[in-house]
Amino acid sequence: MRSIRWYTWVGIVILFLIATVGFIKIFNSINNMAHSDNMNVKVESEEVDHQIQLDIETKEAGDLTSVKSIPFTQVKNIDQTIKKWANEREQSFFTEMKESDLLLDYKTSAHFSLESQIKPIKDDIYNIVITEEQSAEQTSNYKKMKTYTINLDEEEFIHFEDIIKKSLSSNKLFKLLQNNSESNLNKEMFQKNDDLFSKIDWTISKKDIIFYFKAGELSKQNEKIEVPLMQFYSYLKDDYYEAFITDELDESIKLQQEEERKQKEEERKEKEAQNKEALQSRKMVALTFDDGPDPENTPKILDSLQAYNAKATFFNLANNAEQNPDIVQRIINEGHEIGNHSVSHANLNAVKRQKAEQEIINSKQMIEDVTGEEITLFRPPYGNFEDDTQKMINDSNQDIIMWSLDTRDWETKNTNEIYQTVKNNVEPGSIILMHDIHGVTADALPKILSYLNNEGYELVTVSELQPYIEGTNNGAYFGY
Ligand SMILES: [Zn+2]
Numbered sequence: 001m002r003s004i005r006w007y008t009w010v011g012i013v014i015l016f017l018i019a020t021v022g023f024i025k026i027f028n029s030i031n032n033m034a035h036s037d038n039m040n041v042k043v044e045s046e047e048v049d050h051q052i053q054l055d056i057e058t059k060e061a062g063d064l065t066s067v068k069s070i071p072f073t074q075v076k077n078i079d080q081t082i083k084k085w086a087n088e089r090e091q092s093f094f095t096e097m098k099e100s101d102l103l104l105d106y107k108t109s110a111h112f113s114l115e116s117q118i119k120p121i122k123d124d125i126y127n128i129v130i131t132e133e134q135s136a137e138q139t140s141n142y143k144k145m146k147t148y149t150i151n152l153d154e155e156e157f158i159h160f161e162d163i164i165k166k167s168l169s170s171n172k173l174f175k176l177l178q179n180n181s182e183s184n185l186n187k188e189m190f191q192k193n194d195d196l197f198s199k200i201d202w203t204i205s206k207k208d209i210i211f212y213f214k215a216g217e218l219s220k221q222n223e224k225i226e227v228p229l230m231q232f233y234s235y236l237k238d239d240y241y242e243a244f245i246t247d248e249l250d251e252s253i254k255l256q257q258e259e260e261r262k263q264k265e266e267e268r269k270e271k272e273a274q275n276k277e278a279l280q281s282r283k284m285v286a287l288t289f290d291d292g293p294d295p296e297n298t299p300k301i302l303d304s305l306q307a308y309n310a311k312a313t314f315f316n317l318a319n320n321a322e323q324n325p326d327i328v329q330r331i332i333n334e335g336h337e338i339g340n341h342s343v344s345h346a347n348l349n350a351v352k353r354q355k356a357e358q359e360i361i362n363s364k365q366m367i368e369d370v371t372g373e374e375i376t377l378f379r380p381p382y383g384n385f386e387d388d389t390q391k392m393i394n395d396s397n398q399d400i401i402m403w404s405l406d407t408r409d410w411e412t413k414n415t416n417e418i419y420q421t422v423k424n425n426v427e428p429g430s431i432i433l434m435h436d437i438h439g440v441t442a443d444a445l446p447k448i449l450s451y452l453n454n455e456g457y458e459l460v461t462v463s464e465l466q467p468y469i470e471g472t473n474n475g476a477y478f479g480y
Contacts (some may be wrong), residue, residue, distance in 0.1 A: 030442035045072070048118050051152055052126060063109035064097070066090055069116050071128055075155045078173045082148060084127075086114055093134055110136040119203070121242040124153035127203045145212035147201040163244075164295050168235040170196055176232065177211065177218065181225045184217050193217060193416055204229075230256065272470070279468040283428045283457045287312040288403060288464045289436035290341050290379060293320050293327040300442040302330060308449040310459035314436065315341035315379040315401075318366035337461035339377035339401060340364050349384045356389050361396050377401045377462055401462055403433035407444075410435055415444035422448050426455075429469045431462065 040060040047053045052073050059066040070086050073079055093112045101360075112134050117125040117210050127149050134142040149158040170191050178185050186238060193199065201212040208226040215221050233245055233253055245253070278284075287305075292298045293316060305312055314331050316338055321328050331338060342359040343366065351359070360378065367375050377400035385393065385400065393400055407418045418441065434441050452459065 044134065049120065051124070052116065052118060054116060064094075064111070065109075066093075066112040068114040070114060070130070071116055071118055071126075073150065073152055075150075075152055077155065078148075078150050078152075078157065081157070085146070086130075089132055090115065106359045109319060110134075121149075121204060122329070125149065125151050125158065125243055129203050141269050144214055145201060145224070147203050149203070159198050160200040160202050161195075163237060163240040164197070164235050166238055172235075176227050177225050180227045180231075181223065183219050183221075183223060184224070189216065190218050193426055207249065209244075266464070275468045279428045280396075283455070284428060284460050284465050284468060285428065285452065285457045286431045286462045287434065287459055288315060288339075288379070288431060289313070289434050289441075290315045290438035291317055291320070291345065291464065293324040293331070294437040295324055295327065297442040298324070298436045299330070301436050301445055302327075302334060302336075304442070304445045304449055305336070305459075306334060307446075308453050308459070310449055310453075311335055311337070311461050311464070312459065313337040313339055313377070313401075313462040315339040315377070316367055317341050317345055318343040318363035321367045321370045325370050328367075332371060332373070337377070337380055337463055338367065338371055338373075338375060339462065340367055340375050340380050340398060342380050343382045347382055347384050348380050348389045349386055353388070357392060360389065360392050360398070364396060364398060379403075399466075401431070401447055403431045405430045405432045407432060407434050407441075409438055409444070410438070411436070413440050415440055418444040419447045419451070423451055426452065426457070428457075429465070431469075 016116050019394070040058075042058045044056045044058075045053050046056065048071070052071055055072045056067065058068040068086050068090065070082055071079075075107075078340055090112055113132070115131045115133070117129045119129070121127050128147065130146045130147065130148075132144050150156070151158055157321065174185070174187050174190050177190075190196070203210045203212075205226075207230075208228055209232050211223075211225045211227065213219075213223040213225070217223075218225075229245060229249060232255065233241060233249075236244060287310065289298075289301060289312060292314060298314070301312075314336060316328065318340070321338075340360075340363050343363040344359065346355060346359045348356050348359060359381075364375050364378075374397075376398055378393050379401050380389070380393075383402055390400065405422065407421050409418045412418060418434075426432070436442070449459075
Protein backbone atom coordinates (compact mmCIF):
# COMPACT_ATOMS: atom_id res chain seq x y z
CA MET A 1 0.00 0.00 0.00
CA ARG A 2 2.54 2.50 1.19
CA SER A 3 5.04 1.88 -1.69
CA ILE A 4 2.34 2.33 -4.34
CA ARG A 5 1.38 5.69 -2.89
CA TRP A 6 4.98 6.79 -2.84
CA TYR A 7 5.48 5.94 -6.55
CA THR A 8 2.24 7.69 -7.50
CA TRP A 9 3.36 10.87 -5.80
CA VAL A 10 6.71 10.80 -7.57
CA GLY A 11 4.96 10.26 -10.89
CA ILE A 12 2.65 13.21 -10.34
CA VAL A 13 5.54 15.49 -9.41
CA ILE A 14 7.53 14.48 -12.49
CA LEU A 15 4.55 15.05 -14.78
CA PHE A 16 3.95 18.43 -13.22
CA LEU A 17 7.57 19.43 -13.80
CA ILE A 18 7.44 18.37 -17.44
CA ALA A 19 4.25 20.33 -17.96
CA THR A 20 5.66 23.45 -16.34
CA VAL A 21 8.91 23.32 -18.27
CA GLY A 22 7.02 22.76 -21.53
CA PHE A 23 4.67 25.58 -20.78
CA ILE A 24 7.41 28.05 -19.95
CA LYS A 25 9.41 26.99 -22.96
CA ILE A 26 6.66 27.55 -25.50
CA PHE A 27 5.39 30.65 -23.72
CA ASN A 28 8.83 32.21 -23.97
CA SER A 29 9.11 31.20 -27.60
CA ILE A 30 5.87 32.95 -28.44
CA ASN A 31 6.77 36.02 -26.48
CA ASN A 32 10.13 36.14 -28.21
CA MET A 33 8.48 35.77 -31.58
CA ALA A 34 5.86 38.38 -30.87
CA HIS A 35 8.33 40.89 -29.51
CA SER A 36 11.13 40.18 -31.94
CA ASP A 37 13.57 39.64 -29.09
CA ASN A 38 15.90 36.69 -29.01
CA MET A 39 14.66 35.75 -32.43
CA ASN A 40 16.66 34.29 -35.20
CA VAL A 41 15.55 35.95 -38.46
CA LYS A 42 16.88 35.08 -41.91
CA VAL A 43 15.81 36.62 -45.20
CA GLU A 44 16.64 35.19 -48.59
CA SER A 45 15.53 36.17 -52.07
CA GLU A 46 14.87 34.08 -55.10
CA GLU A 47 14.40 35.56 -58.54
CA VAL A 48 11.27 34.42 -60.39
CA ASP A 49 11.86 36.59 -63.44
CA HIS A 50 13.09 40.10 -64.17
CA GLN A 51 9.95 41.69 -62.70
CA ILE A 52 9.29 39.64 -59.64
CA GLN A 53 11.16 37.87 -56.88
CA LEU A 54 10.29 35.73 -53.91
CA ASP A 55 11.33 36.95 -50.46
CA ILE A 56 11.69 34.15 -47.96
CA GLU A 57 11.75 35.14 -44.32
CA THR A 58 12.50 32.52 -41.69
CA LYS A 59 12.00 33.21 -38.01
CA GLU A 60 13.01 30.88 -35.27
CA ALA A 61 12.47 31.26 -31.58
CA GLY A 62 12.80 28.16 -29.52
CA ASP A 63 10.27 25.66 -30.74
CA LEU A 64 8.29 28.11 -32.81
CA THR A 65 9.16 28.58 -36.44
CA SER A 66 7.68 30.78 -39.10
CA VAL A 67 8.54 30.74 -42.79
CA LYS A 68 6.97 33.29 -45.10
CA SER A 69 7.69 33.28 -48.80
CA ILE A 70 5.94 36.18 -50.45
CA PRO A 71 6.42 37.99 -53.76
CA PHE A 72 8.30 41.24 -54.14
CA THR A 73 7.55 43.23 -57.28
CA GLN A 74 8.82 46.77 -56.63
CA VAL A 75 5.27 48.02 -57.16
CA LYS A 76 4.66 49.66 -53.84
CA ASN A 77 0.93 49.22 -53.33
CA ILE A 78 1.05 45.59 -54.42
CA ASP A 79 4.01 44.68 -52.19
CA GLN A 80 2.59 46.53 -49.21
CA THR A 81 -0.83 44.94 -49.49
CA ILE A 82 0.54 41.41 -49.67
CA LYS A 83 3.08 42.01 -46.94
CA LYS A 84 0.47 43.53 -44.65
CA TRP A 85 -1.78 40.51 -45.17
CA ALA A 86 1.12 38.10 -44.51
CA ASN A 87 2.09 39.83 -41.28
CA GLU A 88 -1.49 39.88 -40.09
CA ARG A 89 -1.80 36.15 -40.66
CA GLU A 90 1.42 35.48 -38.77
CA GLN A 91 0.41 37.71 -35.86
CA SER A 92 -2.97 36.07 -35.60
CA PHE A 93 -1.28 32.67 -35.46
CA PHE A 94 0.97 33.80 -32.62
CA THR A 95 -1.94 35.27 -30.74
CA GLU A 96 -3.97 32.12 -31.21
CA MET A 97 -1.11 29.96 -29.97
CA LYS A 98 -0.76 32.15 -26.92
CA GLU A 99 -4.39 31.85 -26.02
CA SER A 100 -4.67 28.23 -26.97
CA ASP A 101 -5.05 25.35 -24.54
CA LEU A 102 -2.27 23.63 -26.46
CA LEU A 103 0.20 25.28 -24.13
CA LEU A 104 -1.10 23.38 -21.18
CA ASP A 105 -1.15 20.16 -23.06
CA TYR A 106 2.53 19.18 -23.36
CA LYS A 107 2.80 20.53 -26.89
CA THR A 108 6.13 22.12 -27.34
CA SER A 109 6.55 23.00 -31.00
CA ALA A 110 4.51 24.94 -33.50
CA HIS A 111 5.01 26.01 -37.06
CA PHE A 112 3.60 28.66 -39.36
CA SER A 113 4.25 29.01 -43.07
CA LEU A 114 3.15 30.97 -46.10
CA GLU A 115 4.29 29.57 -49.40
CA SER A 116 3.78 31.52 -52.59
CA GLN A 117 3.48 30.04 -56.01
CA ILE A 118 3.93 32.64 -58.72
CA LYS A 119 2.53 31.94 -62.16
CA PRO A 120 3.13 34.34 -65.02
CA ILE A 121 -0.07 34.43 -67.07
CA LYS A 122 0.49 36.88 -69.86
CA ASP A 123 2.64 39.98 -70.34
CA ASP A 124 2.56 41.72 -66.98
CA ILE A 125 -0.18 39.67 -65.41
CA TYR A 126 0.83 37.27 -62.66
CA ASN A 127 -1.15 34.93 -60.52
CA ILE A 128 -0.05 34.32 -56.94
CA VAL A 129 -1.36 31.45 -54.89
CA ILE A 130 -0.33 31.50 -51.24
CA THR A 131 -0.73 28.40 -49.15
CA GLU A 132 -0.97 29.09 -45.45
CA GLU A 133 -0.12 26.25 -43.10
CA GLN A 134 -0.22 26.13 -39.35
CA SER A 135 0.72 23.19 -37.26
CA ALA A 136 1.23 22.51 -33.63
CA GLU A 137 2.74 19.15 -32.74
CA GLN A 138 0.28 16.27 -32.75
CA THR A 139 -2.62 18.42 -33.85
CA SER A 140 -4.12 18.30 -37.29
CA ASN A 141 -2.69 20.63 -39.86
CA TYR A 142 -4.52 23.77 -40.73
CA LYS A 143 -4.21 24.80 -44.35
CA LYS A 144 -5.82 27.51 -46.43
CA MET A 145 -5.32 29.35 -49.66
CA LYS A 146 -5.13 33.01 -50.59
CA THR A 147 -4.80 34.25 -54.13
CA TYR A 148 -3.78 37.48 -55.77
CA THR A 149 -3.77 38.35 -59.43
CA ILE A 150 -1.68 41.37 -60.29
CA ASN A 151 -0.99 43.51 -63.31
CA LEU A 152 2.48 44.99 -62.89
CA ASP A 153 2.15 47.31 -65.87
CA GLU A 154 -1.06 48.85 -64.55
CA GLU A 155 0.29 48.49 -61.00
CA GLU A 156 -2.97 47.04 -59.75
CA PHE A 157 -4.71 43.97 -58.44
CA ILE A 158 -7.17 42.16 -60.70
CA HIS A 159 -10.19 40.98 -58.75
CA PHE A 160 -12.63 38.32 -59.85
CA GLU A 161 -15.29 40.95 -60.53
CA ASP A 162 -12.89 42.69 -62.93
CA ILE A 163 -12.53 39.70 -65.25
CA ILE A 164 -16.15 38.64 -65.66
CA LYS A 165 -19.06 39.88 -67.69
CA LYS A 166 -22.29 40.96 -66.06
CA SER A 167 -23.96 37.86 -67.47
CA LEU A 168 -22.40 35.75 -64.72
CA SER A 169 -24.89 35.89 -61.86
CA SER A 170 -24.21 34.38 -58.46
CA ASN A 171 -26.79 31.72 -59.35
CA LYS A 172 -24.92 30.74 -62.49
CA LEU A 173 -21.59 30.67 -60.70
CA PHE A 174 -23.02 28.48 -57.96
CA LYS A 175 -24.33 26.06 -60.60
CA LEU A 176 -20.91 25.87 -62.26
CA LEU A 177 -19.26 25.23 -58.90
CA GLN A 178 -21.76 22.55 -57.90
CA ASN A 179 -21.46 20.81 -61.29
CA ASN A 180 -17.72 20.55 -60.80
CA SER A 181 -17.65 19.55 -57.16
CA GLU A 182 -18.29 16.29 -55.43
CA SER A 183 -19.27 18.00 -52.19
CA ASN A 184 -22.77 19.09 -51.43
CA LEU A 185 -22.45 22.87 -51.61
CA ASN A 186 -24.63 25.26 -49.69
CA LYS A 187 -26.19 27.94 -51.88
CA GLU A 188 -27.44 30.06 -49.00
CA MET A 189 -24.00 30.08 -47.41
CA PHE A 190 -22.52 31.10 -50.76
CA GLN A 191 -24.93 33.92 -51.49
CA LYS A 192 -24.81 35.30 -47.98
CA ASN A 193 -21.29 36.66 -48.62
CA ASP A 194 -21.21 40.41 -49.15
CA ASP A 195 -19.53 41.57 -52.39
CA LEU A 196 -19.09 37.95 -53.28
CA PHE A 197 -17.41 38.64 -56.61
CA SER A 198 -14.77 41.01 -55.29
CA LYS A 199 -13.58 38.63 -52.59
CA ILE A 200 -13.45 35.28 -54.34
CA ASP A 201 -10.01 33.58 -54.33
CA TRP A 202 -9.29 32.28 -57.79
CA THR A 203 -6.49 31.31 -60.11
CA ILE A 204 -6.12 30.21 -63.70
CA SER A 205 -4.40 27.19 -65.15
CA LYS A 206 -4.20 26.27 -68.81
CA LYS A 207 -7.45 24.37 -68.67
CA ASP A 208 -9.30 25.50 -65.57
CA ILE A 209 -10.29 28.41 -63.44
CA ILE A 210 -9.69 27.29 -59.88
CA PHE A 211 -11.65 28.61 -56.91
CA TYR A 212 -10.67 28.40 -53.25
CA PHE A 213 -13.29 28.77 -50.56
CA LYS A 214 -12.70 28.76 -46.85
CA ALA A 215 -14.84 26.68 -44.53
CA GLY A 216 -18.19 28.38 -44.09
CA GLU A 217 -18.15 30.12 -47.46
CA LEU A 218 -19.48 27.33 -49.61
CA SER A 219 -19.68 24.33 -47.34
CA LYS A 220 -18.47 23.35 -43.89
CA GLN A 221 -14.96 22.60 -45.07
CA ASN A 222 -12.40 24.33 -47.28
CA GLU A 223 -13.20 23.78 -50.93
CA LYS A 224 -10.99 23.82 -54.00
CA ILE A 225 -13.06 23.64 -57.16
CA GLU A 226 -11.73 23.48 -60.69
CA VAL A 227 -14.14 24.72 -63.34
CA PRO A 228 -12.99 23.90 -66.88
CA LEU A 229 -12.43 27.07 -68.92
CA MET A 230 -14.42 25.35 -71.66
CA GLN A 231 -17.44 25.88 -69.41
CA PHE A 232 -16.39 29.30 -68.20
CA TYR A 233 -14.88 31.21 -71.13
CA SER A 234 -18.11 32.88 -72.22
CA TYR A 235 -18.19 34.83 -68.95
CA LEU A 236 -14.70 36.31 -69.42
CA LYS A 237 -14.42 39.89 -70.57
CA ASP A 238 -12.67 40.12 -73.95
CA ASP A 239 -9.36 41.39 -72.54
CA TYR A 240 -9.16 38.54 -70.07
CA TYR A 241 -10.28 35.96 -72.58
CA GLU A 242 -7.21 36.99 -74.52
CA ALA A 243 -4.99 36.87 -71.44
CA PHE A 244 -6.23 33.58 -69.97
CA ILE A 245 -7.23 31.42 -72.93
CA THR A 246 -4.33 29.72 -74.66
CA ASP A 247 -4.31 29.42 -78.45
CA GLU A 248 -4.81 25.71 -78.09
CA LEU A 249 -7.88 26.10 -75.89
CA ASP A 250 -9.17 28.88 -78.12
CA GLU A 251 -9.09 26.43 -81.01
CA SER A 252 -11.10 23.85 -79.04
CA ILE A 253 -13.60 26.52 -78.05
CA LYS A 254 -14.04 27.60 -81.67
CA LEU A 255 -14.55 23.97 -82.68
CA GLN A 256 -17.12 23.49 -79.96
CA GLN A 257 -18.93 26.67 -80.94
CA GLU A 258 -19.00 25.53 -84.56
CA GLU A 259 -20.42 22.18 -83.43
CA GLU A 260 -23.09 23.93 -81.38
CA ARG A 261 -23.94 26.25 -84.25
CA LYS A 262 -24.34 23.31 -86.60
CA GLN A 263 -26.48 21.47 -84.11
CA LYS A 264 -28.69 24.49 -83.55
CA GLU A 265 -29.05 25.00 -87.28
CA GLU A 266 -30.07 21.37 -87.67
CA GLU A 267 -32.57 21.65 -84.84
CA ARG A 268 -33.95 24.83 -86.39
CA LYS A 269 -34.37 23.15 -89.77
CA GLU A 270 -36.02 20.16 -88.18
CA LYS A 271 -38.39 22.38 -86.21
CA GLU A 272 -39.16 24.34 -89.36
CA ALA A 273 -39.98 21.16 -91.27
CA GLN A 274 -42.20 19.99 -88.42
CA ASN A 275 -43.96 23.35 -88.36
CA LYS A 276 -44.48 23.28 -92.10
CA GLU A 277 -46.02 19.88 -91.82
CA ALA A 278 -48.24 20.97 -88.93
CA LEU A 279 -49.29 24.07 -90.86
CA GLN A 280 -50.38 21.94 -93.83
CA SER A 281 -52.19 19.35 -91.77
CA ARG A 282 -53.92 21.78 -89.42
CA LYS A 283 -54.48 24.33 -92.24
CA MET A 284 -54.04 27.25 -89.83
CA VAL A 285 -55.24 30.68 -90.89
CA ALA A 286 -55.36 33.98 -88.99
CA LEU A 287 -58.29 36.35 -89.49
CA THR A 288 -57.41 39.94 -88.58
CA PHE A 289 -59.74 42.87 -88.07
CA ASP A 290 -58.36 46.42 -88.10
CA ASP A 291 -59.45 49.91 -87.06
CA GLY A 292 -61.99 48.93 -84.34
CA PRO A 293 -63.40 48.26 -81.93
CA ASP A 294 -66.68 49.45 -83.39
CA PRO A 295 -69.74 49.48 -81.10
CA GLU A 296 -72.04 48.18 -83.83
CA ASN A 297 -70.02 45.79 -85.99
CA THR A 298 -67.41 44.31 -83.66
CA PRO A 299 -70.02 42.56 -81.45
CA LYS A 300 -71.64 41.09 -84.59
CA ILE A 301 -68.27 39.78 -85.72
CA LEU A 302 -67.63 38.31 -82.28
CA ASP A 303 -71.00 36.52 -82.41
CA SER A 304 -70.10 34.93 -85.77
CA LEU A 305 -66.67 33.87 -84.59
CA GLN A 306 -68.21 32.33 -81.51
CA ALA A 307 -70.66 30.32 -83.61
CA TYR A 308 -67.75 28.67 -85.45
CA ASN A 309 -65.44 28.48 -82.44
CA ALA A 310 -62.99 30.55 -84.48
CA LYS A 311 -60.23 32.71 -82.97
CA ALA A 312 -59.12 36.00 -84.53
CA THR A 313 -56.88 39.01 -83.94
CA PHE A 314 -58.15 42.58 -83.58
CA PHE A 315 -55.73 45.41 -84.36
CA ASN A 316 -57.31 48.18 -82.36
CA LEU A 317 -56.87 51.90 -82.70
CA ALA A 318 -55.98 53.06 -79.19
CA ASN A 319 -58.59 55.85 -79.33
CA ASN A 320 -61.32 53.33 -80.18
CA ALA A 321 -60.14 50.88 -77.52
CA GLU A 322 -60.37 53.63 -74.90
CA GLN A 323 -63.93 54.44 -75.98
CA ASN A 324 -65.09 50.81 -76.03
CA PRO A 325 -63.47 49.07 -73.08
CA ASP A 326 -66.36 46.60 -72.73
CA ILE A 327 -65.91 45.35 -76.28
CA VAL A 328 -62.15 45.08 -75.77
CA GLN A 329 -62.81 43.01 -72.68
CA ARG A 330 -65.24 40.77 -74.58
CA ILE A 331 -62.63 40.20 -77.32
CA ILE A 332 -60.16 39.01 -74.69
CA ASN A 333 -62.67 36.97 -72.72
CA GLU A 334 -63.63 35.03 -75.81
CA GLY A 335 -60.05 33.98 -76.48
CA HIS A 336 -59.14 36.38 -79.27
CA GLU A 337 -56.01 38.48 -79.46
CA ILE A 338 -55.57 42.26 -79.39
CA GLY A 339 -52.89 44.02 -81.40
CA ASN A 340 -51.92 47.69 -81.72
CA HIS A 341 -52.87 49.68 -84.83
CA SER A 342 -51.65 53.13 -83.58
CA VAL A 343 -53.58 55.86 -81.79
CA SER A 344 -55.30 57.58 -84.69
CA HIS A 345 -54.40 55.73 -87.90
CA ALA A 346 -51.60 58.12 -88.85
CA ASN A 347 -49.41 57.32 -91.85
CA LEU A 348 -46.06 56.66 -90.13
CA ASN A 349 -44.16 57.59 -93.30
CA ALA A 350 -45.68 61.06 -93.32
CA VAL A 351 -45.36 62.21 -89.72
CA LYS A 352 -42.56 63.67 -87.64
CA ARG A 353 -40.64 61.54 -85.21
CA GLN A 354 -42.44 62.75 -82.12
CA LYS A 355 -45.84 61.99 -83.65
CA ALA A 356 -44.64 58.57 -84.80
CA GLU A 357 -43.51 57.86 -81.26
CA GLN A 358 -46.96 58.70 -79.95
CA GLU A 359 -48.63 56.53 -82.56
CA ILE A 360 -46.34 53.57 -81.85
CA ILE A 361 -45.51 53.75 -78.14
CA ASN A 362 -48.30 55.76 -76.46
CA SER A 363 -50.85 53.62 -78.31
CA LYS A 364 -49.33 50.48 -76.81
CA GLN A 365 -49.65 51.94 -73.32
CA MET A 366 -53.20 53.19 -73.95
CA ILE A 367 -54.40 49.77 -75.13
CA GLU A 368 -52.58 47.99 -72.31
CA ASP A 369 -54.37 50.27 -69.85
CA VAL A 370 -57.65 48.91 -71.21
CA THR A 371 -56.65 45.25 -71.54
CA GLY A 372 -54.39 44.93 -68.52
CA GLU A 373 -52.12 42.72 -70.65
CA GLU A 374 -48.96 43.43 -72.61
CA ILE A 375 -49.50 44.17 -76.30
CA THR A 376 -46.73 42.76 -78.51
CA LEU A 377 -48.19 42.92 -82.04
CA PHE A 378 -48.20 46.10 -84.12
CA ARG A 379 -49.80 46.61 -87.50
CA PRO A 380 -48.76 49.91 -89.06
CA PRO A 381 -51.65 51.88 -90.64
CA TYR A 382 -51.62 51.33 -94.45
CA GLY A 383 -48.79 48.87 -93.86
CA ASN A 384 -46.40 51.83 -93.94
CA PHE A 385 -43.16 51.90 -92.02
CA GLU A 386 -39.51 52.77 -92.62
CA ASP A 387 -36.27 51.79 -90.91
CA ASP A 388 -36.54 54.30 -88.08
CA THR A 389 -40.18 53.52 -87.32
CA GLN A 390 -39.48 49.80 -87.53
CA LYS A 391 -36.76 50.27 -84.94
CA MET A 392 -39.15 52.22 -82.74
CA ILE A 393 -41.72 49.43 -83.01
CA ASN A 394 -39.27 46.64 -82.27
CA ASP A 395 -37.53 48.56 -79.48
CA SER A 396 -40.86 48.88 -77.70
CA ASN A 397 -41.20 45.10 -77.80
CA GLN A 398 -43.74 44.93 -80.63
CA ASP A 399 -43.55 42.71 -83.73
CA ILE A 400 -44.72 44.15 -87.01
CA ILE A 401 -47.55 42.05 -88.38
CA MET A 402 -48.52 42.54 -92.04
CA TRP A 403 -50.93 40.36 -94.02
CA SER A 404 -50.85 37.98 -96.98
CA LEU A 405 -54.46 38.18 -98.12
CA ASP A 406 -56.17 41.57 -98.52
CA THR A 407 -59.97 41.29 -98.78
CA ARG A 408 -60.22 44.99 -99.79
CA ASP A 409 -63.49 45.01 -97.83
CA TRP A 410 -63.30 48.79 -97.31
CA GLU A 411 -63.15 49.29 -101.11
CA THR A 412 -65.56 46.80 -102.63
CA LYS A 413 -68.26 47.14 -99.98
CA ASN A 414 -69.72 43.92 -101.41
CA THR A 415 -70.19 40.80 -99.28
CA ASN A 416 -69.88 38.37 -102.17
CA GLU A 417 -66.69 39.93 -103.50
CA ILE A 418 -65.14 39.77 -100.03
CA TYR A 419 -66.13 36.12 -99.76
CA GLN A 420 -64.79 35.28 -103.24
CA THR A 421 -61.46 36.99 -102.52
CA VAL A 422 -60.96 34.84 -99.45
CA LYS A 423 -62.14 31.65 -101.17
CA ASN A 424 -59.85 32.14 -104.17
CA ASN A 425 -56.72 33.07 -102.27
CA VAL A 426 -56.73 31.39 -98.88
CA GLU A 427 -54.05 28.81 -98.05
CA PRO A 428 -52.55 27.39 -94.87
CA GLY A 429 -50.62 30.18 -93.15
CA SER A 430 -52.68 33.03 -94.62
CA ILE A 431 -53.07 36.19 -92.59
CA ILE A 432 -56.33 37.70 -93.83
CA LEU A 433 -56.90 41.46 -93.62
CA MET A 434 -60.39 42.75 -92.84
CA HIS A 435 -61.90 45.71 -90.94
CA ASP A 436 -64.39 45.43 -88.10
CA ILE A 437 -65.68 48.97 -88.63
CA HIS A 438 -67.65 48.06 -91.81
CA GLY A 439 -71.10 46.52 -91.77
CA VAL A 440 -70.33 44.75 -95.02
CA THR A 441 -67.46 42.88 -93.40
CA ALA A 442 -69.63 41.75 -90.51
CA ASP A 443 -72.22 40.62 -93.06
CA ALA A 444 -69.71 38.68 -95.19
CA LEU A 445 -68.14 36.88 -92.25
CA PRO A 446 -70.65 34.03 -91.64
CA LYS A 447 -70.26 32.82 -95.23
CA ILE A 448 -66.47 33.06 -95.06
CA LEU A 449 -66.39 31.17 -91.76
CA SER A 450 -68.70 28.48 -93.11
CA TYR A 451 -66.48 28.00 -96.15
CA LEU A 452 -63.24 27.85 -94.17
CA ASN A 453 -64.84 25.48 -91.68
CA ASN A 454 -66.00 23.12 -94.43
CA GLU A 455 -62.55 23.17 -96.03
CA GLY A 456 -61.00 22.10 -92.70
CA TYR A 457 -59.22 25.36 -91.90
CA GLU A 458 -58.36 26.06 -88.30
CA LEU A 459 -58.79 29.72 -87.35
CA VAL A 460 -56.15 30.83 -84.87
CA THR A 461 -54.70 34.06 -83.47
CA VAL A 462 -51.64 35.66 -85.05
CA SER A 463 -49.45 34.74 -82.09
CA GLU A 464 -50.45 31.12 -82.43
CA LEU A 465 -49.77 31.12 -86.16
CA GLN A 466 -46.44 33.00 -85.90
CA PRO A 467 -44.08 30.07 -85.20
CA TYR A 468 -45.59 28.04 -88.04
CA ILE A 469 -45.01 30.63 -90.74
CA GLU A 470 -41.45 31.49 -89.77
CA GLY A 471 -39.14 30.62 -92.61
CA THR A 472 -41.93 29.88 -95.09
CA ASN A 473 -42.03 31.84 -98.33
CA ASN A 474 -45.64 32.66 -97.73
CA GLY A 475 -44.90 36.38 -97.56
CA ALA A 476 -43.12 38.61 -95.09
CA TYR A 477 -45.64 38.95 -92.34
CA PHE A 478 -43.58 40.37 -89.59
CA GLY A 479 -40.21 41.94 -89.20
CA TYR A 480 -37.72 42.37 -86.44
ZN1 LIG B 1 -56.18 50.42 -90.66
